[in-house]
Amino acid sequence: MTDAPLAPPRSENFLTAKETIRSWFLTIDHKRIALLYAAALFVFFFIGAAGAAVIRIEMLTPQGDVVSAEGYNRAFTLHGVIMVWFFLVPLIPTTFGNFLLPLMLGAKDLAFPRLNLASWYVFMISGVFTLAAIWLGGLETGWTFYTPLSAVYADGWVTLAILGVFISGFSSIFTGINFIVTTHTLRAPGMTWFRMPLFVWSLYATSLVMVLATPVLAITLLLILAERAFGIGVFDPTLGGDPLLFQHLFWFYSHPAVYIMILPAFGVISELVTAGARNRVFGYKFIAFSSLAIAILGFMVWGHHMFTTGQSMYAGIVFSFLSFLVAVPSAVKAYNWAATLYKGRITLNTPFLYALGFIALFVFGGLTGVILAALAVDLHVHDSYFVVAHFHYIMVGAAVTAFMGAVHFWWPKVTGRLYNEHLGRASAILLWIGFNLTFFPQFIMGYLGMPRRYHAYDPEFQVWHLLSSAGTPILAMGYLLPVFYLGWSLYNGRPAGPNPWRAQGLEWTVSSPPPEHNFHGPVKVTREAYDYPKEDAYKGPLPRDAWREAEDDREEGQAAEDRR
Amino acid sequence: MSWAGIKFWPEAISAHAENVDALAISFFALIWALAVPIGVALVAFAWRYRRSNDGPDRQQPHHGSAWLEWGWMILPFLLTLAFFVWSAGLYRDQHHPPPDAREVYGVGLQWMWKFEHPGGQREINRLTVPAGEPVRVVLTSQDVIHSLFLPPLRIRQDVVPGLTTSLWFEAEEPGVYDLRCTEFCGVSHSRMTGELVVLEPAEFEAWLAAFDAGPTLAEAGERLYRDLGCSGCHGPNAAVRAPDLAHLYRRPVPLERGETVIADEQYITDSILMPERDVVAGYEPVMPSFEGVIEESELVALVAFIKSMAAEDGMDGNAMGADAPSDPAEEEDAE
Numbered sequence: 001m002t003d004a005p006l007a008p009p010r011s012e013n014f015l016t017a018k019e020t021i022r023s024w025f026l027t028i029d030h031k032r033i034a035l036l037y038a039a040a041l042f043v044f045f046f047i048g049a050a051g052a053a054v055i056r057i058e059m060l061t062p063q064g065d066v067v068s069a070e071g072y073n074r075a076f077t078l079h080g081v082i083m084v085w086f087f088l089v090p091l092i093p094t095t096f097g098n099f100l101l102p103l104m105l106g107a108k109d110l111a112f113p114r115l116n117l118a119s120w121y122v123f124m125i126s127g128v129f130t131l132a133a134i135w136l137g138g139l140e141t142g143w144t145f146y147t148p149l150s151a152v153y154a155d156g157w158v159t160l161a162i163l164g165v166f167i168s169g170f171s172s173i174f175t176g177i178n179f180i181v182t183t184h185t186l187r188a189p190g191m192t193w194f195r196m197p198l199f200v201w202s203l204y205a206t207s208l209v210m211v212l213a214t215p216v217l218a219i220t221l222l223l224i225l226a227e228r229a230f231g232i233g234v235f236d237p238t239l240g241g242d243p244l245l246f247q248h249l250f251w252f253y254s255h256p257a258v259y260i261m262i263l264p265a266f267g268v269i270s271e272l273v274t275a276g277a278r279n280r281v282f283g284y285k286f287i288a289f290s291s292l293a294i295a296i297l298g299f300m301v302w303g304h305h306m307f308t309t310g311q312s313m314y315a316g317i318v319f320s321f322l323s324f325l326v327a328v329p330s331a332v333k334a335y336n337w338a339a340t341l342y343k344g345r346i347t348l349n350t351p352f353l354y355a356l357g358f359i360a361l362f363v364f365g366g367l368t369g370v371i372l373a374a375l376a377v378d379l380h381v382h383d384s385y386f387v388v389a390h391f392h393y394i395m396v397g398a399a400v401t402a403f404m405g406a407v408h409f410w411w412p413k414v415t416g417r418l419y420n421e422h423l424g425r426a427s428a429i430l431l432w433i434g435f436n437l438t439f440f441p442q443f444i445m446g447y448l449g450m451p452r453r454y455h456a457y458d459p460e461f462q463v464w465h466l467l468s469s470a471g472t473p474i475l476a477m478g479y480l481l482p483v484f485y486l487g488w489s490l491y492n493g494r495p496a497g498p499n500p501w502r503a504q505g506l507e508w509t510v511s512s513p514p515p516e517h518n519f520h521g522p523v524k525v526t527r528e529a530y531d532y533p534k535e536d537a538y539k540g541p542l543p544r545d546a547w548r549e550a551e552d553d554r555e556e557g558q559a560a561e562d563r564r
Numbered sequence: 565m566s567w568a569g570i571k572f573w574p575e576a577i578s579a580h581a582e583n584v585d586a587l588a589i590s591f592f593a594l595i596w597a598l599a600v601p602i603g604v605a606l607v608a609f610a611w612r613y614r615r616s617n618d619g620p621d622r623q624q625p626h627h628g629s630a631w632l633e634w635g636w637m638i639l640p641f642l643l644t645l646a647f648f649v650w651s652a653g654l655y656r657d658q659h660h661p662p663p664d665a666r667e668v669y670g671v672g673l674q675w676m677w678k679f680e681h682p683g684g685q686r687e688i689n690r691l692t693v694p695a696g697e698p699v700r701v702v703l704t705s706q707d708v709i710h711s712l713f714l715p716p717l718r719i720r721q722d723v724v725p726g727l728t729t730s731l732w733f734e735a736e737e738p739g740v741y742d743l744r745c746t747e748f749c750g751v752s753h754s755r756m757t758g759e760l761v762v763l764e765p766a767e768f769e770a771w772l773a774a775f776d777a778g779p780t781l782a783e784a785g786e787r788l789y790r791d792l793g794c795s796g797c798h799g800p801n802a803a804v805r806a807p808d809l810a811h812l813y814r815r816p817v818p819l820e821r822g823e824t825v826i827a828d829e830q831y832i833t834d835s836i837l838m839p840e841r842d843v844v845a846g847y848e849p850v851m852p853s854f855e856g857v858i859e860e861s862e863l864v865a866l867v868a869f870i871k872s873m874a875a876e877d878g879m880d881g882n883a884m885g886a887d888a889p890s891d892p893a894e895e896e897d898a899e
Binding site for chain 1: 570571572573574583584587588591592595598599602603605606609610613614615620621622623627628629632633636637640641644645647648650651652653654655656658659674707708709711713715718719720721722724725726727729742744745746747748749750751752753754755838855856
């Protein structure tokens, strides 16, 4: 890996081109904004995880003995609100989406760089509101804010928290608009729609959902605030309102929001699988269009959250059918990824391990979703741990694993450094084992009848709760270990060079870290996406071997010193 | 089903519960059948086409195949569709209680369950029912949304303020089972639990009789009907012209705005609380609202009385339209 300059000069490197604090907080560089988002999400993740820790510790025993019922309810509300709106929804689009979209399209920046910066500030302001609500004592509505509990009965800082979520929606909308316009207008010459990386397709589909669904959430939350603050009857039956109307509006956003979380993860996995298999993706158009199909169908299935509410039987049957249908484009992706490995040239490096782990967790999470869409089964497992397990398989098992894969895949690009491959692969495996141990028992206790959001529970469920809680330290290690070795690599990692994975894609043609303005000259695209050579003569070191070389170097240096 | 004291599968005490289990188990089998090939393919390809293995031929182009794509879209979908049909059928049954189902009224409130039998027997956090007989539980909430979950029967129904919902079941195994609230309803949500007591029919009758029940639900409702002045307008010799309620329950009612609705519990309840919402064709909207005037339990009694008038009348509402849709969107009233 010595054919290209290993690191760009400081003046070109986007990280060091300008070095004042001000240059970071007023930056309009999409790559720096991505890092600003990453820093914020890092903090939110640990706050949300603290809520999860309280839950899993309380669930060790059937009696509600670690925290009070009120404390428990506030912990799971904190966990849900922070993880959904301040971690999972923005997770991949605002970090890797921001960083990579212009690079992948051959553009200098997003279409609206200032709007991009504004979206970060709006996000931070909304975070301040929500964190203030938690700091002042929290709230106990659950992340779903169901009325009339949230509007009339709940104590705590509901108004402040809802205001925070309301404001965060604008940052989603800004990002969505920015991505859509960028994809339409800033593609480099030759970058046709069907030459775009699949990550871009998935971001495009995600952005459509963000722009179309988020306003509905905003309106719904405003109506709750109006009811709470001014007693205007919309959802409260004593004021002539309809509590189920809230659920319709809420899920009209919140079901598509699941696709906001998972669609970008699909895109990441398409990149990881093709680079890991060094193979052209199988069924490019099917994967690309399946993202759009999911985005569209995703708007038509919200009623499957309401099978037990007393909505009409016919509505239930129609929503059930549409939910079975939405599984089709999701399955297409899984089959195509598996087929992409066929006749590939596969290296089991860290990102590829994450990708394989993702596929397994996603397939299981998706298929249990189809089970939940079956009406009569849902009547039994609705609002139980079965549902909790299902959506954690999708939103954590799949989406966050994809994010971790993305971190390990693009880390050399963002920082210019390689990390320790052994620890990388160990983290991927720990994550997978810890996740399954934590959440698989929840399927079983869910079917047994363990309701979600229970502070104290029937002792017959304890053994399953113990298994579940036992998984969390392993899962936590899977998340924490990378913090250490990636942090270490920043100072001690071997320089990565522009393309350590020898992957296709425009982002790998520039130096690592990329120059401030992305590309030195005009970009012209002449090849399909993932145009890997059929016969790959390269036998040189890959990052995992390069890492080993670094170890050898150090040992040699040590030996030389000893000799001296 | 349990092993070494660890429970793996919940007990099932009704035909419906056994059907749901059969559905769930076959569906689990199907998803494993769909998932395992993907896992096997991932592992097998990752091994065979590893970078260091120069053995396999990698020449043939292979970046798409329309028949394969359509195949793995359509085939699994059709297989799952069988389960859609099966589960929708069971769901439909849940919406069609047998006409002769025994009725129990339930009210959910922060944080307890109140049940009342037509004979006036009241229970708190316990629902006593006979074995081998269909029972329909008519539900409403006094405050927030709750959900009545009966695990051994594999059913649940949300209990929504301002809405009358119901579920029905036919428990076969006498015993004492869990009953839980499964819609988060505030601080003590996890303590809103109780018992479902299934008794042999004879035992059940003895239990009912042993209750030193005061007036039956309908009798209590009749007293309220007089005390609140309902009879002043709805009675046969009333000065004000108001619809006759004697034949009302489960009959179609033509509305002023042109629609016709079935007078189910939801309709009667709404008409008491929001009389101006659905005015009966040919009547003036003169009835005052009783919202805030009467309690949830009094409302239940009034509705029971109005229903009982249809039954006494020989116009047993159950005989017709027992499976009248209780679509919450349709309701109304007049006077």
